[in-house]
Amino acid sequence: MQKQRSIIALILVLVVLAVVVLFQIRIPLGLDLRGGTQLTIEVQPTEEVRNITPENLSDTKRVLMNRIDGLGVSEPTIQTAGTDKILVQLPGVSDPQQAERVLGGTAQLEFRQQKQGTENEFRSRIEERELTRLAVEELRQEENSDPEAIAQLQAQLDRVNNAIGEFFAPPEISGKNLTTAGFQPNQGGSGWAVTVAFDSEGGSQFASLTKDLAGTGRSIGIFLDDVLISYPIVNAEYAATGIAGGRATISGNFTSESANDLAVQLRGGALPFPVAVVENRTVGATLGRDSINRSIIAGASGLALVFVFMGVYYRLPGLLADMALAIYTLLTLAAYALIGVTLTLPGIAGFILSIGMAVDANVLIFERTREELRSGKTLYRSVESGFYRAFSSILDSNVTTLIACGALFFLGSGLVKGFALTLAIGVAVSMFTALTCSRSLLLLTVLGVPGVRQKPELFCPNIPQSVKS
Amino acid sequence: MIKLHVIQRRKTWWIVSAIALIASIIAMIVSFSQFGSPVRPGLDFVGGTRLQVSVDCSVSGQCEEPINAGDVTPILEAQGLENSSVQIIDDYTITIRTKELRPNQRVELQEAIASEFGQIDTSTLQIDTVGPTVGQELFVAGLLALIVSFFGIVFYLSVRFKLDYAIFAIAALFHDALITAGLFAILGLTLGFEADSLFLVALLTIIGFSVNDTVVIYDRIRETASIETGESINQVVNDAVDQTIGRSINTSITTLLPLVAIFLFGGDTLKYFALALIVGFILGAYSSIFVASTLLAWWRSRTETLKPAMATEAPSDADNLAESTYPDEG
Numbered sequence: 001m002q003k004q005r006s007i008i009a010l011i012l013v014l015v016v017l018a019v020v021v022l023f024q025i026r027i028p029l030g031l032d033l034r035g036g037t038q039l040t041i042e043v044q045p046t047e048e049v050r051n052i053t054p055e056n057l058s059d060t061k062r063v064l065m066n067r068i069d070g071l072g073v074s075e076p077t078i079q080t081a082g083t084d085k086i087l088v089q090l091p092g093v094s095d096p097q098q099a100e101r102v103l104g105g106t107a108q109l110e111f112r113q114q115k116q117g118t119e120n121e122f123r124s125r126i127e128e129r130e131l132t133r134l135a136v137e138e139l140r141q142e143e144n145s146d147p148e149a150i151a152q153l154q155a156q157l158d159r160v161n162n163a164i165g166e167f168f169a170p171p172e173i174s175g176k177n178l179t180t181a182g183f184q185p186n187q188g189g190s191g192w193a194v195t196v197a198f199d200s201e202g203g204s205q206f207a208s209l210t211k212d213l214a215g216t217g218r219s220i221g222i223f224l225d226d227v228l229i230s231y232p233i234v235n236a237e238y239a240a241t242g243i244a245g246g247r248a249t250i251s252g253n254f255t256s257e258s259a260n261d262l263a264v265q266l267r268g269g270a271l272p273f274p275v276a277v278v279e280n281r282t283v284g285a286t287l288g289r290d291s292i293n294r295s296i297i298a299g300a301s302g303l304a305l306v307f308v309f310m311g312v313y314y315r316l317p318g319l320l321a322d323m324a325l326a327i328y329t330l331l332t333l334a335a336y337a338l339i340g341v342t343l344t345l346p347g348i349a350g351f352i353l354s355i356g357m358a359v360d361a362n363v364l365i366f367e368r369t370r371e372e373l374r375s376g377k378t379l380y381r382s383v384e385s386g387f388y389r390a391f392s393s394i395l396d397s398n399v400t401t402l403i404a405c406g407a408l409f410f411l412g413s414g415l416v417k418g419f420a421l422t423l424a425i426g427v428a429v430s431m432f433t434a435l436t437c438s439r440s441l442l443l444l445t446v447l448g449v450p451g452v453r454q455k456p457e458l459f460c461p462n463i464p465q466s467v468k469s
Numbered sequence: 470m471i472k473l474h475v476i477q478r479r480k481t482w483w484i485v486s487a488i489a490l491i492a493s494i495i496a497m498i499v500s501f502s503q504f505g506s507p508v509r510p511g512l513d514f515v516g517g518t519r520l521q522v523s524v525d526c527s528v529s530g531q532c533e534e535p536i537n538a539g540d541v542t543p544i545l546e547a548q549g550l551e552n553s554s555v556q557i558i559d560d561y562t563i564t565i566r567t568k569e570l571r572p573n574q575r576v577e578l579q580e581a582i583a584s585e586f587g588q589i590d591t592s593t594l595q596i597d598t599v600g601p602t603v604g605q606e607l608f609v610a611g612l613l614a615l616i617v618s619f620f621g622i623v624f625y626l627s628v629r630f631k632l633d634y635a636i637f638a639i640a641a642l643f644h645d646a647l648i649t650a651g652l653f654a655i656l657g658l659t660l661g662f663e664a665d666s667l668f669l670v671a672l673l674t675i676i677g678f679s680v681n682d683t684v685v686i687y688d689r690i691r692e693t694a695s696i697e698t699g700e701s702i703n704q705v706v707n708d709a710v711d712q713t714i715g716r717s718i719n720t721s722i723t724t725l726l727p728l729v730a731i732f733l734f735g736g737d738t739l740k741y742f743a744l745a746l747i748v749g750f751i752l753g754a755y756s757s758i759f760v761a762s763t764l765l766a767w768w769r770s771r772t773e774t775l776k777p778a779m780a781t782e783a784p785s786d787a788d789n790l791a792e793s794t795y796p797d798e799g
Contacts (some may be wrong), residue, residue: 286592346739400680
């Protein structure tokens with residue numbers, strides 16, 4: 001009795017916590033529910049490079065990230081998948097044309113010479129660009145950022161970038177001449193520098209470029225996909241020959257991190273890999289909303305049907321099981337929020353299905369309880385042995401389901417994973433609620449509510465009268 | 470209490486199952502010869518593009534005449550997409566299923582549709598493009614998941630039950646998955662159903678669930694056998710099935726109710742998924758009651774007298790708590 005009370009108290013605490021969690025953490029919705037585009041981009045090997053290394057892949061990812069930033073989408077996600085794929089999710093993008101075009105092309109890295117007489121204007125434009133960038137960043141950080149405002153700032157940023165491009169002459173060296181880029185500590189000083197190395201053709205072009213610019217105060221414009229990413233100047237000492245030998249370092253106010261960033265961008269621009277969009281899943285925002293509404297209707301009516309069935313068929317314990325089921329629903333949703341499950345359409349199906357499974361355990365227990373009652377046991381003993389005797393069946397059936405979920409989760413693709421995860425969490429939580437909630441509620445009612453013990457017919461109709469104790 | 474007499478009528482049930490199995494296998498063979506796959510594969514597995522566009526009816530002057538599939542075909546032919554299927558939903562929504570389209574090809578198609586029928590509502594646009602290699606990978610991953618979970622369950626059952634119990638539970642599981650697949654092979658041949666990733670998920674879930682009912686009955690057979698010592702295995706199985714029939718039916722009902730709700734209200738994506746699960750779960754209940762138990766009885770009666778089935782004798786705490794002996798049932 002005391003034990004049941006403390007279990008109930010524990011459950012109450014859990015329920016309160018679950019409600020708090022659900023109010024605090026919103027369960028993120030998948031793109032199929034909120035609308036958006038998911039693109040799978042394959043990094044394709046070339047004749048020279050037949051195997052895509054993880055480094056190749058993360059370099060490519062870095063380039064794609066920059067391009068996505070340029071799209072002005074709020075909360076994009078980008079992750080590598082497998083050995084040669086990159087998964088890009090763009091919430092709210094209903095027409096993926098632009099995204100596909102921008103993401104599908106090879107990154108263009110170019111070295112260009114700043115035109116004469118543009119120094120002052122260039123500086124003010126760069127400042128303007130920094131401010132705009134900061135503003136965009138800030139907006140993105142905000143929780144409910146206005147996509148419209150972001151798009152506006154993004155357009156402004158594009159204009160500034162175009163204007164900056166105007167200050168530079170046509171490209172002299174392209175990324176394919178860059179053999180590698182890295183970063184190292186500054187020689188004899190603090191800070192970091194970025195190193196670049198060119199092939200022989202690039203090396204001589206670089207020498208002539210630096211010779212022209214040395215000591216003038218004008219910059220080498222390094223452009224990635226037509227956006228200026230670095231603009232070093234060349235010291236006067238190189239005015240005679242330029243920087244020869246195909247190797248150079250860019251020093252400045254680099255931290256190790258920012259130096260690495262630039263090096264990756266340079267390497268990324270030099271990536272010889274073609275990329276292709278190999279999968280596109282786009283769902284318009286309205287369709288997504290429809291799906292949400294539909295699944296709410298499906299889930300609610302499924303739950304309601306089960307509630308009614310349990311109440312009508314199993315009477316008092318059925319109603320208690322309904323209570324346990326309500327608790328189950330809360331706890332499961334809170335578990336989704338805590339674990340960070342992204343809810344997709346199949347995920348919702350998994351959840352709804354797990355409701356059915358959660359009841360299964362109760363059915364097994366109650367049927368067993370009824371049998372024990374019919375065979376002449378007292379109510380309390382029937383309930384207890386109902387739980388004990390149903391346990392092994394419940395365990396076996398849940399374990400087999402979990403095995404299937406595990407296989408799906410570890411081997412399946414995105415959507416399939418969602419289903420496996422929600423179902424598995426549901427099954428795990430349902431074991432808990434069936435074995436603690438239903439049981440404690442039942443025992444407490446049987447022991448604590450006066451009169452119930454004298455009325456086993458609340459549990460099972462048509463018990464032989466002689467059996468009552 | 471319901472008396473099913475499963476043992477006496479077992480030949481009937483075996484014949485029913487055998488016919489269903491043979492029909493399923495034939496359907497899958499026919500399907501294989503037509504589509505190169507036991508169930509007609511969807512674009513998830515073979516690659517392709519599905520495009521769903523709706524004409525924006527909030528723009529005035531649009532949506533005055535319902536669109537016919539026949540109106541769309543010339544547009545597709547002009548783009549060199551003769552072998553495509555077109556479906557019109559609610560008069561103004563066009564669904565096109567065709568070979569894999571590159572982004573620019575798809576944009577051309579969208580523009581052609583827009584110029585013919587009017588501006589497209591991008592908020593209801595749906596695009597699924599799957600490259601053939603991705604399709605292949607999805608298929609292999611799905612199949613691998615199916616095989617791994619299958620062996621996982623076989624292993625678990627072999628540990629929990631004696632080998633022959635496990636074998637018949639697995640036979641029942643095969644029975645359920647095969648007939649479900651067969652039914653959907655027929656749906657593929659007749660109604661154009663296409664299996665996507667979710668269909669593989671459904672099969673896997675069926676495999677996971679199918680064992681549930683079987684386990685419940687086998688647990689009871691084990692228990693009944695330990696009480697009714699001296700009874701023949703046939704009698705034990707008959708009793709065990711009769712005693713658990715209420716549970717089997719009710720657990721199926723409680724699982725099926727939410728699925729029926731998904732089937733009715735869940736929308737197109739989940740409709741066939743829910744249907745596959747409904748079929749599989751009903752088969753799961755059927756095979757546990759009529760096939761797995763009778764097969765076990767047949768096997769045990771021809772090999773030996775009954776022994777406890779669990780690999781380890783399950784200690785029953787309830788015994789200590791309640792009476793030390795059970796009143797005789799029946």
